[in-house]
Amino acid sequence: MDAVSNDVRTxxxxxxxxxxxxxxxxxxxxxTAQCLPPGWALEVVVADGQSDDGTTEWLRETARRDGRLVVIDNPGRIVSTGLNRALAASHGEVVVRMDVHTTYAEDYIARCIEALEATGADNVGGPWRAEGRSPVQRAIAAAFQxxxxxxxxxxRxxxxxxxxxxxxLGCWPRRTFERFGGFDEQLVxxxxDEHNLRIVRGGGRVWQASAIRSTYCPRASVGALFRQYLQYGYWKPFVMRKHRQPAAWRQLVPTGFVLALGAATLAAVLGQGMAPLALLAGGYAAAVVAASVVIAARAGWSLLPHLPGVIAAYHLGYGFGSVLGxxxxxxxxxxxRSRFARLTR
Structure with a gap:
């Protein structure tokens, strides 16, 4: 970074x-469009997970031209190892996590700092807003919200x-990491969620401010969405084992449905009758169609053909992943498992 006076905060x-x-x-x-509060300077530390599509070269060339950007290697190639390496290489008294597939309001960082100072929280962030471009992405975003x-x-x-x-995402005073540690590198x-759970269970506090605005770009296909939520479902039990904390009911519903579906399928295969499987599958299909109609009425009727598959991908991906986890x-x-240790997009 360029030399700055001692009264400038990073x-x-x-x-x-x-x-x-x-x-x-x-x-x-x-x-770089962020409007920082007076007296603050920006440092951006990108942990590159051995990209092979030209990302690394672009980052290093940009870093040569702009001293605000620091590029480091992330040989672990997953989010948690990248976050920890970037955290270790950073110098700011406030740390903001950003995701490449998210766009940010120009006052995003300023609002984060404002919320930290106003609440004294150990972590602050805004709501998770999703918006898509293609019809499938728009359906995924509408269901997500x-x-x-x-x-x-x-x-949400x-x-x-x-x-x-x-x-x-999140924005932390550096003392939060000194008190609660970094991110669990066993989790892909x-x-x-695990880090925030550690903060809250350790006596810290997490604050959400609606003024902290960003927009997330979801997966572009139903298959990619299913693989993403398969991973989310798989790793959730590992978090709960670590903290000996039960899941929220909303996290158990997909798992319970997949287990029930498996039991009904097994019963049918063993000659115990098709009625339980037909009732369960038919009831779920009806609920998905009803949910699709409700969502389409709010987000646009053009999304209706895509919504049943999108909703099923969310539920079944998370449910099957949780059962395996x-x-x-x-x-x-x-x-x-190694197959769940690779990030998908």
Whole structure:
């Protein structure tokens, strides 16, 4: 960074990144457009997970031209290792996590700092808003914001201000990491939820401010969405095993449905009759269609053909992943299956 006077304070943006050549330039424009409060300077530390699509070269060339950007290697190639390496390389008294697939209001960082100073929280963030471009992405985003998928999670409530258990992305005073540690590198997914859980259980506080505005770009296909939520579901039991904390009811519903579906299928195969399977599958199909109609009425009727598959991908991906995760937790697996240790996009 360029030399600054001693009274200038630094905010560090930490970014895990891998193979993001199509998105990294838009992300950089969004970050460098930030309007910081007076007396603050920006540092951006990107942990690149050995990209092989030209992302690394673009980052290093940009870093040569702009001293605010620091590029480091992330040989672990997953989010948690990238966050920890970027955190260790950063210098700011305030640390803001950003994601390459998210765009940010110009006052995003300023609002984060404002919320930290106003609340004294150990972590602050804004609501998780999703917007898509293609019809499938728009359907994925519309379902994501719906209570049918969120189950009342406050992180999806765009107008909510208050204390929460977890928050999208995050902004921390550096003392939070000194007190509660960094991110769990055994977790490929859910490392942010686990870190917030560690903060709250350790006596810290997490605040959500609706004025902290950003927009997340979801997966572009139903298959990619299913793989993403398969991973989310798989790693959640590992978080709960670590903290000996039960899941929220909304996290158990997909797991319970998949187990019931499996039991009904097994009963049918063993000649015990098709009625339970037909009732369960038919009831779920009817509920998905009803939810699709409700969501389409709010988000646009053109999305209706895509919504049933999108909703099923959310539910079944998370449910199947959770069942596999609980099975591995019960067997005493410590670090998870290698197939779930690769990030998907």
């Amino acid at each position: 905010v560090s943006v930490i970014v895990p990144c891998r193979n993001e050549r199509d998105h990294i330039q838009a992300f950089w424009r969004s970050v 719906s209570r049918w998928l969120a189950g009342g999670a406050r992180s 409530q765009l107008d909510y201000d208050g204390w929460v258990d977890t928050v999208y 997914r859910n490392q942010d 609980w099975w591995d937790v019960w067997r005493g697996v410590r670090s998870g």
